[in-house]
Amino acid sequence: MIKxxxxxxxxxxxxxxxxxxxxxxxxxxxxxxxxxxELTEAQKIDKLIxxxxxxEAKFVRNGTEYSGVDAAKHLRMKREKAGKKITTARQxxxxxxxxxxxxxxxxxxxxxxxxxxxVRDILYHQLKKxxxxxxxxx
Numbered sequence: 154m155i156k157x158x159x160x161x162x163x164x165x166x167x168x169x170x171x172x173x174x175x176x177x178x179x180x181x182x183x184x185x186x187x188x189x190x191e192l193t194e195a196q197k198i199d200k201l202i203x204x205x206x207x208x209e210a211k212f213v214r215n216g217t218e219y220s221g222v223d224a225a226k227h228l229r230m231k232r233e234k235a236g237k238k239i240t241t242a243r244q245x246x247x248x249x250x251x252x253x254x255x256x257x258x259x260x261x262x263x264x265x266x267x268x269x270x271x272v273r274d275i276l277y278h279q280l281k282k283x284x285x286x287x288x289x290x291x
Contacts, residue, residue, distance in 0.1 A: 191284075192283060192284075194240060194241045194242050197242035197280060197283055197284075198232065198239075198242050198245045200279075200283055201242060201245065201246070201250070201276050201279055201280065201283075202225050202228050202229060202232075203225070204276075204279050205221050205224050205225050205228060205250075205272075205276075206221050206222055206224070206225035207221055208221040208262065209221070209264075209265060210262040210263055210264045210265070211262070211263040212224030212227075212260065212261075212262060212272070213260065213261040213262070213263055213269070214227070214253060214258075214260055215253050215255070215256050215258055216258075218263060224260075228249065228250055231249045231250075231254070232245065232249060235248070235249060242280050242283075243280070246273055246276045246277060246280065247273070250272055250273070250276055251271070251272060251273035251276075252273075259271050259272070259273065260272035260273075262275055
């Protein structure tokens with residue numbers, strides 16, 4: 154029933170001035186696209202931490218596996234301690250999220266299929282996606 158209703162409305166619009174509707178819709182969409190803002194560096198960092206938090210992979214730190222939730226708590230704590238020293242997502246990845254500040258060992262993510270990858274590589278991949286996806290989709 155709903156599909157029929159949409160078709161009837163579409164036909165109604167077509168019959169009663171489809172060009173008028175197009176003329177008003179297009180500029181609105183263009184204006185919305187033009188006014189969308191890029192994510193701030195702080196927002197990028199928040200999204201990277203959120204990615205770690207919801208991952209099903211285990212976060213390996215100094216040889217011990219942690220859940221994504223625990224890993225995110227740890228990264229938030231490191232970010233808070235760093236204060237204003239870390240201002241960009243790249244700094245966050247390089248100085249806080251890639252390796253242990255105590256042992257120097259790289260952080261890893263261990264996936265269900267047994268693959269283990271450096272967190273640094275994964276977060277840079279996620280950052281690239283964040284910077285290429287339109288803000289409205291993020």
